[in-house]
Amino acid sequence: MANSYTTDRSDDEIRSNTDAPEVVVHRLPLYVRVLAQLDVTGAEMVSSEQLGTQLQMTPAQIRKDLSYFGRFGKQGRGYNVKRLSQELRSILGLNRQWNAGLVGVGRLGRAIIAYPGFRPEGFHMVAAFDEDPSVVGSSVGGIDVRPIAQIKETVAELGIHIGIVAVPAPNAQSVCDALVESGIKAILNYAPVAPQVPLEVKVRGVDPVLALQSMTYFLKS
């Protein structure tokens, strides 16, 4: 099996590739997750047909998605589960720690701090911010809550890469502005609004209502 994986690009070329459509990049974590599940079951190889079944995509889509990042797998033999998983994790930058700062320590913010899924994946919540004086200075889930005015200095001090926004909708834009001004390039947005940010800043929304609203299209048909 050692030779069943090939690539025609150097590691550096893979890493610097930014030509993949954003929607393809958004799917890569799903590939990583499915591959991890396959690895647990002991599977060594997986075909694009099998991946397609798991991901509700056609085998051709799977092959096209992966082709943006290199040549994985051999014709007729499929992909080596462990190797493809490791490569995709490397491409996504998942082999390191990323520090996150949370803005908004209300009910939702507290649930986010308590969420056990971040740390095992390398996402460390290292700071929290709120504007409520009765919350600032307290400790929530082991994290000291600082005033929103201290976002910029804290981002620099603690090496924060990712801002997590859990404030009410009317406050979301100004909080995103403050995060952008402090140099943050990635925002996970729980507020039910689409904030405006510069093109080089990525925003992903966590919003169950948006997810429901795109499924009703298909229910209705």
Next chain:
Amino acid sequence: MANSYTTDRSDDEIRSNTDAPEVVVHRLPLYVRVLAQLDVTGAEMVSSEQLGTQLQMTPAQIRKDLSYFGRFGKQGRGYNVKRLSQELRSILGLNRQWNAGLVGVGRLGRAIIAYPGFRPEGFHMVAAFDEDPSVVGSSVGGIDVRPIAQIKETVAELGIHIGIVAVPAPNAQSVCDALVESGIKAILNYAPVAPQVPLEVKVRGVDPVLALQSMTYFLKS
């Protein structure tokens, strides 16, 4: 302004259109949300450039997305905010009530029941299910918790369209199987796994880790 909106398709044709790529359908709720925000500010018209700025897309992408569903707006005049919003809501099936049933009444499930964002958008949580005998029979947020074995009869009884899965990862597949068997065609999945379902069943995941993992790709560059 009355004539600034045109379409070359009958309402029925719009409604039955299923040729739009799924990724475009997934973006439509974002359009609806941005249009609602514009409407609140009193804006009557909006250009594809303005929509593009708000949605971090090019004006050409905006025009292409909308072209799948009809001809909205006039060359050089942009889109009528209220009308485009109403049409997109109709296309997405948002002008009616959808009943949802939650499976898994742990900490996450309770937060979902308490989430105030569903009902104003027409999503009504009408049933909850759990396998834990100490929870079954109790009432959580005004909803009686039933045993998982009663999913099928409850879906029929209460006209449930959407299943919401908030069980631990190892239980997610069997719960999705039960939902599919009961006729559910749309599943909102909070479990950190990609369940396998028939092609005609839509699954959308609510997963902050997946969102973070696709942003690190861009942070890394």
